Amino acid sequence: MSIILYELCGADESHLFSPHCWKTRMSLAHKGLDFTSLPTSFTQVPKIEDGATKAVPLIKDGDTVLSDSYEIAKYLEDTYPDAPTLFGGEGGIALTNFVINWSQSQLHPLIGGLAMKDIYDILADEDQIYFRSDREAKIKMTLEQLHDGREAKVEMLSKALLPLKLMLKSQPYIGGESPLFADYVVFGALQWMRMTCTINAMPAKGEIADWFNRLLDMYDGMGRSAKAAA
């Protein structure tokens, strides 16, 4: 039986833009596992699998129901040990948590600032009401205020990516010669931006562009087949 992947969608169900869901999509593809995608809007999330989660991705694999892309990746590693590794050992599992916290604290606030109003614009009506209320409480301003002057964040994002850019000068992936889950963590953030942000803030060339393009092409171009916003 194929694994079920609940993942976030916009008003258009084919618009699967969540960074965290992309981390899990890439993890499943990396392990060579079949999965069935169930597009889920923001306001549907609390209703899936009897209220199992507040956030997607959520996977259902037989009797196992699990959320959080890092927890899912560790579960897949334990459950499918003969498929290609997502971590390359215990050290890789631990250090991935550093990459997650780096991406979450250094990249996500900037990408959120660049794309939050754009994300609002692609949601269904009932999701827009939830999203505006939830996000405006968190950012303590309106989506429109966040949107104004967002261009400055393009350069800030380029600077925030410096550790990755420098590292890619000596190895092709965070995982070394081939990608690991840590690569998908950062890929997820940039794919989220690629799919939602109406200004193009992606480095156009150089180490990061090359790395991102290689990941977009993997697994029969799964990432590239997702339509870019800009």
Added chain:
Amino acid sequence: MSIILYELCGADESHLFSPHCWKTRMSLAHKGLDFTSLPTSFTQVPKIEDGATKAVPLIKDGDTVLSDSYEIAKYLEDTYPDAPTLFGGEGGIALTNFVINWSQSQLHPLIGGLAMKDIYDILADEDQIYFRSDREAKIKMTLEQLHDGREAKVEMLSKALLPLKLMLKSQPYIGGESPLFADYVVFGALQWMRMTCTINAMPAKGEIADWFNRLLDMYDGMGRSAKAAA
């Protein structure tokens, strides 16, 4: 035969303050390997082991002469596989390169800005001449100009450490339940600051302070026995 570790010193040969040498000191202690420290000043470095290196640490282990703390850690992992691991597998080796580039690009410029004039002040006369000339060419200002207004960098450093602080909320070390070389990479940067900077820029409490204190206490308090500057 004990491994020889050439490491940087100030005018006082017991003042071993280099971040990169601390990475190797901690690596050798982690592996439980005896080593003989040979304090080496900046201007002596090009003369050691027949000009084998432009920078320390340099180790000599039998016939093997090797510089660069990451290369040394990988060598120790290969050569002493039965001693505690420094990487926890291939994934750990690869992801450590991300932590190195993060520390080098996000922490080192700030710590350098905080401590460079202080480092100058603890060097022997001939090293001061080299250090001022070399560093002022790199930073395109005088050491005194860099020193002025350095207080602003204390808060910037605290912000730069955020990914580590957040990660430490869910595990005690970058390496997981116990430290790996990745921990020593960041420890080295902060120990460099602790030993040289005449204003105290270390977080006084919280996750990072606790983590740093645990590392200072390891290996019979090897790190703590090195005198703090402030």
